[in-house]
Each structure stands twice: as C-alpha cells, then as structure tokens.
Amino acid sequence: MVRVIGFLVGLGFVVVLGYSLIVGASAYLSDPPEETVEHEFHHHPKQVSFASDGPFGRFDRAQLQRGYRVYEEVCAVCHSLRYVAFRNLQALEFSEAEVDALAAQWQIPDINPETGEAEMREGIASDYFPSPYANDAAARAANNNAIPPDLSLIAKARHDGAAYVYSLLTGYEDPPAELPEANRPGPGLYYNPYFPNLNLAMMPPLTADGQVTYDDGTEATVEQMAKDVSAFLIWTAEPKLEARKSTGWAVLIFLAFATVLAFLAKRNVWRDQKH
C-alpha cells in the first residue's frame, strides 16, 4: 500500500514537472525573448594579458608601481581604495621610507586629540586610502548623480575584472550611427560599449599620452597606463594571489605523491590474495 502511494506521489511530481517543461518550452519557441539594444551593442572585454595570469602567474612589481602612479594621479580624484593601507604598498617593493613619503602626500580626515575638532592631517603608513568625498551625497553631487565605486575589489566584482577595467578605460568611442535615440548618451554621460548599459557617468579619465609621469622610463601611452592601473587593481583585489598559486602547486604535488603511496600500500596489503 505504502509503495503504491509512494509511486503515485512520484508520478504526480513527474506529471507536474513535465507539464511545466512543455509549457515553458512552447512559450519560449512561440514568443522568443527580444534581444535588448544594450545586448546588441555591448562588447565583451578586449583580450589582454597580465603577468599574474595563469597557474604560474606572478606580479610584475614595476608594473604595479606604475599602476599605483596612475591611480594616485588620476583615479584617486574620484575613486577611493578603502581596503588598502599605505603600508601595504611595501608589497610593491616600495621601501619603508618611500611608503612614508607617499603616505605623507595624502590628507586624512581625523579628529584633533587636543581640541576634539575635525581636522585634516598628513597620512602615515598605517592609514587607509581616504575617500575623495565626505559621503555618498557629495560623491553623487560631483558626478552627475553616479557614485564612483570603491576600486579595492573591482577586479573581483566584475566579470573578467582586469580586462574589463582595461577595456572600459580604452573603450570610449562615438556612439554608432545606428544606435537608437533612447540609448544615446544624455548630458554628463559618455558612450562606452564595454559598460553594460552603454552609457557611463565617468568621463574618459585617460585621455593623453604622458598624462602620468613614469620614473622607470616606460612610455606612458594611454594603453600602457590603462594596463598598468588594471594590473594594480588585480593586486588590490587579491594581494595574496602569488601565495595562493604556489600553495596550489604544493598541494597538487603532495596529492600526486600521496596517490602513489596509497597505490603501493594497496598492492602491499592485497599481495597474498589470489585473484
């Protein structure tokens, strides 16, 4: 009896699932979803490679230092980097003295311990990068009602992160003639086919070769600056990337070794048994 009931309940489920599958499939076929304009004009990120890619990837310290310069001189006007402290820059092979000097170039909002008044003071190595705006309302007011997102984790927060940032920075163009009126950039928006809704409230930040001064002799073309800052943002999002990759290799080698041992042990245990 229980079996029969169980069978009927199972059959009920199968009928309901089968019915909804058929209804869904026929609705999809008879009335396929329309392709959106955004989808049609959107581009996938450009192909670009970084030293940290792949299972043996390592950061290119010189590139990260250049990327930091781009962030500091260009992006920091609008974007915070709130999960990174100045002292973390030592990982880019800036010396302790250099980090102190870099930190001192920033103004940090603080409270004066003597008077209790709010004040700005010079940054020290243990400070985190400050936000350029007092709060979100001030950020919106300065940016056509869009908030420039914190960049610390952006390389993880977007699909194909670093390539996306690189494409976004080098991807501004005039809207194509066949773009419908409704999708054209309004006032304060800029057409960029790498941004999912095609119109971005960030004005092109990298516009001229040599905009940032590199002290290692690398030519600061727009491409180069975009690539360097994207590499820098891979590091801010995952400073322990190299340790993760080398741990992965150590674990794989150990597992391979343990497999051989297990196989030999099994052979040993079953040695006397007839087949």
Ligand code: HEC
């Ligand atoms: C003048 C201010 C300004 C500067 C300078 C600036 N940005 Fe932006 N950025 C914005 C604003 C505003 C947005 C939000 C755009 C939106 O939501 O439409 C944004 C968005 C972004 C995004 C996120 C896009 C997304 O998918 O949500 C990235 C990545 C970015 N900026 C990177 C950079 C980098 C890297 C630099 C330096 C080379 C930079 N920005 C310089 C204002 C700025």
